[in-house]
Amino acid sequence: MTLWKRFLTNRGALLGLAILIAVIAVALLAPVLYPRGPWAMVQRPFLVPFSTDGLPLGTDTLGRDVLAGLVYGARVSLLVGLVSTLMALLIGVPLGALAGFYGKWVDEGAMRFTEFFQTIPNFALAIVLVAILEPTLTSITIAIAIVSWPPVARLVRAEVMSVTKREYVDAARLAGLSNLSILVRQVLPNTVSPIIVMASLMVATAILLESSLSFLGLGDPNIMSWGFQIGAARTVIRSAWWLSFFPGVAIVLTVLALNLIGEGLNDALNPHLSRKGRS
Amino acid sequence: MSVLKISDLSIALPKGADREHAVSQCSYEIGAGEILCVVGESGSGKSMTANALMGLLPEGVRVDHGTAEFGGKDILRVSEAEQRALRGDRIAMIFQEPMTALNPLMRIGDQIAEVYEAHNRHRPAERREKALELIREVQLPDPEKIIRAYPFQLSGGQRQRAMIAMALALEPELLIADEPTTALDVTTQAQILKLILDLREKHGMAVMFITHDFGVVAEIADRVIVMRYGEIVERGTAAEVLENPQHDYTRRLLDAIPTGMVPQSVEVAKAPALEIRHLKKTYNTGGGLFREARAVRAIDDVSLTISRGEVLGLVGESGSGKSTLGRAVVRLVTPDSGSVMVGGTDMAALNDSELRAARHKVQMVFQDPYASLNPRHRVMRALTDGPIAKGVPKAQARDRARELMETVGLGADAVDRFPHEFSGGQRQRIGIARALAMDPELIIADEAVSALDVSIQAQVLDLLRDLRQRFDLSILFITHDLRVGAQLCDRIAVMQKGKLVEIGPVSEVFLNPQHDYTRTLLDAVPGGGWGQAAE
């Protein structure tokens, strides 16, 4: 069975994929759905959900449409999740690859560096970074990337080490290929699967992290994101539960979807570990 | 009187498997004190029956039809609890991989005593005593120490002995041994086979011995069953089957076995293709925080020469340094000192860029057909990457690749396929074509046929023999299997613990070994006596 087919037989993964596609679609269509943007004060504040036509999820503390905020928030969550993951990969993959491929002092040095970053308390570091750089979309993304690359480096290092031991890599050496070309063309492509699985989970974690930072008031004030919505609404949670409830659900669903996809990919890539596979 | 009587047994595979039944309509019995060998190649379904008897069938696989009568009951139909009561008590089993078959976190003594615990025998204190007795019985050294040892502290052979001790704990009527010696070195294998024979003698238990190796069959079997695709194709006493096989398949299997018949070697006296002088390589393991540094001499002052057109067999057990030597010749390992002269170049002395330019001189055929080809690259790429890097024009390299695929018998069109579309034997052929594509002066074949089934092994050896004649190849053929070595090589070199202990023409080494170790090795070859008798 091909990877894709195996993936599609996994009901959880399919559900995840469906949710994610929906979220992406909504994010892309945001300007079409709500041309006035998420900040427009459209009605009385604190309108209860399902009470007013056109405002199915009610309005927030300034009379802004909660649904519009959710729709625009999808863009930010996905963007921060994706970009910070990409950045983390850009740091972690080369570092891990070099460490795993060259071994010896390169490995030693790279792993010390990685360990160093793993010793610094992650979330605290993210907070300090955002506070220093001042909360903007860029600084938040950078901070998330900086705290999330070490596991990537470790994974890639382990994978590269294991792939480098395979005989076809020896064969490539004997073919006279250069180290760089072996690393890039023979080794790395064969480590892609676990990296993809990890990346899908990292996007999920990054979304959670972004929302946590926003909750602490370290969000970009010009950007409507889900974390921002919850953070802004937490003080009114008693009187206007829906303001933090719906963005919370949006986060849970998106993160859940990404996790389901990650697990589905993992199962599809490692059929011998999945429960349905034969021993 | 039969201990076990299997009638009309069929075991169904789950949907989507390559065939419907792992085992179909098999009937046989094992008598008390009898050793029955179940022989077959991978996928023949030979282990499935054993698993069914033990109630250890993998998920999705189930008994479809038939009975297995043991102690007056059909043990395929009894409840899980009854089956559990049988397991380890009246039927015991040992497995192929001694390295993984023991719980790494438990002491050997506890793992043995656990058998008593599982069946509620003896008081805890006595269990230890019993375990100690068993350890003595399977001739493990220093029993008091072994009982407290963890599996990782034991060698493969010792672990297999510990496994046997466990199996013997409750004096089973039937011992099922699933390829118990396949993963062991040849000398260890001989010892374990002897141990099983002794124990059979002493306890009179029946043994169902599953193997792929007719050599082992010759050593141990009373009766033999040959299986193919889940069906029994031949049965009889050991002597009948080995000497007078009735079924084509059996005959082919037997023919495929390198018999150990020693060919008269051709004298080759041309210029040397490879000259190794005083080669040394020492590995320093450990030196970390938690362990003491240890120096292992993988290659200890080895010198040898391979003439142009010669095939030199390099044999030795695991850890003898034979593979390290092969890898040092291609400079996948950099030796500490000494020289490796190939066509006037000292491979051991080149720097990185010189080395890249000289790589094509020596090529290698690897052991694992599944790991030696990049799963993401088409065959064409595997065959042309090297030549192109060497400077051969692309079109020419591609033509050559097609040609080579014809040569190794896969057809020119096969270049556009991915490795996973080929079987293990076919992949080894691709590996050989890849080596040839570089027009090397020397080929290192590192256990190139070890991972293959016997019949496939024979085909690949035939191909090598053929190529050798057509292209006048110089080959360093590394193997742990002396019989294979004897078939292809002109001269044999024997390595032990990094040292070259003997080197000479095949006939000399086999018929008139000079070194004790060589003799031990030859004696340990299973079915050695039978092989010679066939001559």
Added chain:
Amino acid sequence: MKLLKATTFLVAASMATGAVAQQDGGRLDLIVQPEPPSLMLGLVQNAPTQMVAGQIYEGLLRYNTDLEPQPSLAKEWSISEDGMTYTFILNEGVTWHDGEPFSSEDVIFSTKFLQDNHARFRGAFSHVESVEAPDANTIVITMKEPYGPFINAFEAGSMPIVPKHIYEGTDYATNEMNATPIGTGPYEFVEWEKGSYIHLTKNEDYYLDGLPHIDDLYYRVVPDAASRAVAFETGEVDVLPGGAVENWDVARLTEMDNVCSSSKGWEFFAPHAWMWLNNREGPTADKRFRQAVMFAMDREFVKDVVWNGFGTVPTGPVSSKTNFYTDDVPQYPYDPEKAKELLDEMGYDGTPVRLLPLPYGETWQRWAEAVKQNLGEVGVEVEIDSADVAGWNEKTANWDYDMAFTYLYQYGDPALGVARNYVESQIKKGSPWNNVEGYVNPELDALWEQAAVEPDNEKRQELYTEIQQQIVEDVPVAWLLEIEFPTIYRCNVKNLITTGIGLNDGLRDAWIEE
């Protein structure tokens, strides 16, 4: 000499306000937010410190909600006709919490201590020639020149009296006793569980008979606004000082049984919110742009929605609660069309402007968002900057902003709390509290100066009216709101707010009805 007030009336007066006889005893839990850095009021004067330490330390005077002086450590006081001499008669039998007697020596020492450590005190005392203590219970202050607002500078936050016997000759900042403050106030320090609560207990030897009434005060530290609301709901705390919960919660909480709220107790501070508009550069340097901003903002909407109806839209720089206020000034109603006209007139090219909100919680953030939206509607693109308290400070103090939110206290008199933001002499980099916008108007500077030293109140009013009229025309900053911080408390807590600084010194008279 003219005797202004006598002490004995006050106790009687406050007794009279309660119909029921006052009860002693009980425990009161209050929120303090954020956790104060220190309780040594002489060294640290930020809001939470003032709120807690105001029960421990005392000033010479207090001020009622009409900002009239009331006795505190001084039982009587007088001002000479020429406004040059202030005489205070101190209460007798006052002791420090450690039992040492209090005397005029402590007051003299405090003026020295505060000169070194208290910026606002330093400002007010720059007009003072000398301080003398003719006897143990008398203080005589001689001025360099008459200074009208001086009588408003004696409450505990402006001039806390600190113990000489503890601080004299020591390094004030590192004195170990800072951790266990000793004052003369109605409550004594017991313990401070950092991050959790501060416990004060009744001063049994307080010099006013029968006061205080409550046995124990617990100032609770709850960092999250929503949790603070929960704490009040679940009955864990009894008093939410102004600003302790977000405004949206106020309405909900006050609807609960036995819950009262009051907007009183802020008259002395009269917190006044505005946006600094950078008068030096960018579009905000143009008066028409600044006026357009005023017209573009729907300040009533913000008051109603963001502040839940609390507060008053201001007419200009002086709060309606502060002395010498006038509403006879140019008006800036919500008028986007007018704003657009002004922008067209100046030829505004669409340059985006940065807006720096005040990092004090969700209310302020919403406010910034509303302003952004309002300005966006008249075609001014606003980019909200973000910064925490330190970053906000840094940016405003170094003039790195286009528009920036702030709010400041007025301390009862324009000369104390208003002039500093508009006179040229107060344009100094490094402080976020002076003339940060860079407004320069020499003509007005002269009027400010004149008004400060004018002894006659009617004349002062005239001067301040003129100032207000001119300055509102110029819009150096965009005035947003006279902030009201309602205090929410259980109705059985009586006499909680009796002065112009409310909770900061109010617990002296408070009592709990069983």
Added chain:
Amino acid sequence: MAIAGAILSRLLKAAITLLAIAILNFFLVHAAPGDPAAVLAGEAGAADEQMIADLRAQFGLDQPFYVQLARYVGNIVTLDLGYSFRQGQPVLELILERLPATLILTLTAFWISLVAGVALGVAASARVGKFTDTLITGTALLFYATPLYWAALMAVLVFSVQLGWLPGFGYETVGSGFGGLARALDILKHLILPALTLGLFFMAVYMRMTRASMLEVAQQDFVKTARAKGLNPATIRRRHILRNALLPVVTLAGLQAGQLVGGAVLTETVFAWPGIGRLMFESLAARDYNTILGVFLVSAAMVIVFNILTDLVYRLIDPRIGHKA
């Protein structure tokens, strides 16, 4: 002996790491806009240059940057975390006051999540593919995807405000005068909600890991050996599968236990828990340099301590470590 030596060498390495962290953070923290003097002055509501200059001199901020750094590093190597000018207390004292609360919270959450996670993971793996498994994995996935602070808010709403079962915030009942056991019980009551919400996420993590690990180990040869011995499934699961399956869980748990200490900011904030996470967050806003750096160092030290502890535990479980590679 070997263990003692190993630990010593680990500690040395840890000391170097900590010093590097201190220096890096020193740069980071000083790169933030504003300084403690400005914040203090700013909060006072009125300030003049003299006041800010006085404060800066008092905090040593008037010195050149490298002098400040050298002074700080000098302090650190003599185990002096410096003085918090904002709080008027030595940083170490300040941290030690707050540390117990954080440790109680995080360790409780850690143990709850570990024990519950492993138990659920075992339960799910035992009934793989069945309803129980689906239910457990589904719930775990949900916990895994739920923002921690959101769960915390909801928990306060339901259990504290609506039902009134448990206190919604704080560390203990203030001024209760409880001592001894009564106080412990009181703290326990306050602990339940924050520890549970903090633990939920990690419980999901450990559950998933245990389940996957159990399934993987169950495929291994020695499990087949155990079955061939006739052991009953429960014994096999406990003695053979679980012990081996715990190895990766222990590794992960060790990594996270350390991170928990510095990572409880959110929980501490929502539940007003007087721990060091909050101390750091508040100090950051106040630019209380020494305190931020101190908390960072102590949290990083916790990570290291837990890593070493993990190694020791690992040694207890796995005899292979300590004997050879």
